[in-house]
Amino acid sequence: MSIEKELKNILKDDQVLADSESLKHYGQDWTRYYEPKPSAIAFPKTTEDIVALVNFARTTKIALVPSGGRTGLSSAAVATNNEIVVSFEKMNQILDFDSMDQVVRVQPGVITQTIQEFAVEKGLYFPVDFASKGSSQIGGNIATNAGGVKVLRYGLTRNWVGGLKVVTGKGEVLNLNKSLVKNASGYDLMQLFIGSEGTLGFIAEAEIKMCRPPYPLQVMLFAVPNLKCIMKIYEMAKKQLSLTAFEMFSEVALKYVLEHSRIARPLPEGSPYYVLVEGELIAESTTEDFVKLFEDGVNHGWIDDGIIAQTETQFKEIWSMRENVAESVAKFTPYKNDISVRLSRVPDFITEVDNLLKNDYPNFEIVWFGHIGDGNLHISILKPDDWKKEKFFEACRKVDEHLYATIQKFEGSISAEHGVGLAKKAFLHFTRSNQEVEYMRLIKKQFDPDNIMNPGKIF
């Protein structure tokens, strides 16, 4: 019997797809590094459906790939080996809300932006925020421990998870933490599932915390001569403002955003780098603090020019310059990288990487952007027009070797927030020791003894 038919014996007909278009569509994430080759797509509607799928996988030894909004950037939701993709599109309900706990219970397929909007309806705030929020799902956010633009103030997704219902690779259902603020009763298994990239089990339900909304926000854009100056401005801004975001992008990034979005250049002169500084307007006088930051930066020679948003439209436009970078360069088949070092080491690290890229790879156009306030940089290398995709990616993997060796030297991470997936597993050793990886393997074995949960990802 075909896998499609077997799955239709477990689930209903409308919960299984196996046509070639669907296999391609659901078999890959935002990266396009690997050819998708799943055997079928299953759409559970309940926790019981998930348990049934796990039991089927354990019996047949056909692996399962959890799939959220497929906006992942590490090929973690990619199925290349006849796996069954388990999509959470049909588990997208908000289940209940408790105003005392400020916790909403949701199914894993709820879109990130929907949770943000729900929080606003309740007079609250959900701070996990990034450009793909309109497509990514909360289950995917949790499985990747997603970061985003507000991390320097609010932390990673991990900080906003109060409880999880999971189905392990053994088919067991665990209710973890149950939104207790304090729970000193042994190992925190919930945290293990956060960032586990679907390798231990499925997130079947999540309790998501919310908080008081920020004060009204103000945003400024500065033109900055070099990356070292950016870090100086950040050090100053942290002292002077109630910061909520500190993002950067290069002139190359801005060039493509302006082309793509057809918005006007924000400042008359181009500049090697730009920083976006967002903070709270706690009192009326706070605007003066923003202006003072700009003036101090100019006096130190760290800022060449700048604008402060005067209207809501300008506020959005400044943010769109940062948030649209990834989308604007997508047509160049970019090779994306997401890395981090601790803040104090960012200036020296950047100088070394910049020199490496300029000297060894002068033909590649490099787009720098990222959450520099977290020590997190995104580097996208754009494919030259006349290069074949395979040749380009192969060359980029060589760049990676050099880049990651530098990261190892600076004790940073080969993946800041996008995860390891398939894309980075060959390079994991640059960040994690053999002993650490061995402990990860042992943990996986306990939750997933038959290796049916997203096998081959991370390690």
Ligand SMILES: Cc1cc2nc3c(=O)[nH]c(=O)nc-3n(C[C@H](O)[C@H](O)[C@H](O)COP(=O)(O)OP(=O)(O)OC[C@H]3O[C@@H](n4cnc5c(N)ncnc54)[C@H](O)[C@@H]3O)c2cc1C
């Ligand atoms: C334009 C753009 C901007 C981005 N910006 C950021 C950013 O600023 N910060 C950031 O951190 N990321 C960013 N990302 C990456 C991506 O959006 C995040 O990693 C996001 O959390 C992935 O969610 P998803 O639902 O799309 O997951 P998917 O890509 O579908 O899956 C990601 C991982 O989660 C697993 N998974 C999904 N659902 C479940 C589940 N229910 N149970 C168990 N495992 C599951 C998958 O198997 C896979 O391992 C960006 C992506 C794009 C395209």
